[in-house]
Amino acid sequence: MLTGVWGQPPADIKNSSIFKKLQEETNTVLDIQVVPVSNYDQNLNLVMAANGLPDLVHAFNSKAPTLVKAINQGAFHDLSEFDLSAYPNMTEIPELIWNNSKINGKIYGIPSPVGLNADGFMVRKDWLDKLNLKAPTTLEELREVLIAFREKDPDGNGKKDTYGLVGRGLSLLGAFGVHEPQFEDDMMLLNWMTDNYKEYLAYMNDLYANEVMPKEYFLMKNSDMKNMLVQGLGGMYSTPLHAAGEYTVDIQKKLPEASFTNLSPIQGPGGYTGQQKLGYYGMWLIPSSVDKKKVPQILAYLDKTASEEINNLINYGIQGVHYDSIEGQKVNDTEAQVKLRDEEAGQGTIVFLNKYRPYNDVTKNGFTIDGLEEELIKSIDEHIELTSASLFDTLISETYSDRYADVFKDLDATIVKVTTGEASMEDWDKYVAQLKANPTVQQMMKEFKAQYDLMNG
Incomplete structure (x- = not known):
């Protein structure tokens, strides 16, 4: 798998007791490539360009233009074709989150739920x-x-x-x-x-x-x-x-x-x-280069990791080694245990699917x-x-993603001017009319309309 880490990467994944336990609990042999989140998208783009994708890929920005382009070119399996109801932890994820994560009306990735908010x-x-x-x-x-x-x-x-x-x-x-x-x-x-x-x-x-x-x-x-x-x-x-x-x-x-x-x-x-809110952050995709017969095994791995036990393993480590006790989502540990956990698991290494907790941000x-x-x-x-x-959080326009920064460079300043009274409502009307007439903006709006039609049948 290719995945990211928020902070310090694991010192030695192959000899980590946490990752050994993860493989044992999921009955899986894992070859984990970890890339810092700060340059993860760039790294993923390079791997996609070189056709060197592993069996399982994590995407932080599920609507990134290069990723969507790769999906449109057939680089990833359409997971809608598989029986996702066979995986009990995944079925806990509500339809709202599945729908928000779809691309072109289909499921190309398993969303990592963060709860309703x-x-x-x-x-x-x-x-x-x-x-x-x-x-x-x-x-x-x-x-x-x-x-x-x-x-x-x-x-x-x-x-x-x-x-x-x-x-x-x-x-x-x-x-x-x-x-x-x-x-x-x-x-x-x-x-x-x-x-x-x-x-x-x-x-x-x-x-x-x-x-x-x-x-x-x-x-x-x-x-x-x-x-x-x-x-x-x-x-x-x-x-x-x-x-x-x-x-x-x-x-x-x-x-x-x-x-x-x-x-x-x-x-x-x-x-x-x-x-x-969309209810998820990032998702897991399976490249189409992976044999279809292997896809259910990979989905089974993800489903197993969405259990409370595996979530706790990756977040907190092994009881008695990396922490003393856990109650709910509160863990009791020492500074030495935290240091050992950070060395073995890394600080925020994404190798699992979040367990769906409806009100996680609160609880x-x-x-x-x-x-x-x-x-x-x-x-x-x-x-x-x-x-x-x-x-606009769920629809995709490649032109919008590619050209937003230069086409709308004055948008935020114009909104502020109208709010503060420095510019009039008539000024705002002229600004909007000017951009509506821009061919690049019109292309964006056509792409959004096509996406909307696709999502709404």
């Missing part, structure tokens, strides 16, 4: 309580709450130093219907070309005019936004739903009475706030705050039921 708005619950505000249920109520967080001194220090919204409020997109497909002739409009997106921009422009966001919000890095939130200066943030738990733990180190909670999806003119944290885990799981369920994923 969605983006949504987390909010300072204690600020709502202090200002006698209810959790907003409409976009107008959301606007009022954000303005109150800026104007009404929710931290009680007598200064106007708090902000309603940190970041770009991307969870608003769903409420304006931006994730819903729109077409013109044989083209699928890019989501920011639609009138729905223009409505989102107008809403953001109004928030900015009311000083709801920091003046230079667009220059803030993720670390800056996190620092602002855990220091108690921001009231709302668009983020994966499990983060409300992590940020609550962090902020309570400084402000014990503070807490974040997730808002329920808010209905807008085109849908609900929030966006489903892996082991939150000790009473009721927090249950609250986060309920929030995820709400969002999975009401929101959708972005189609």
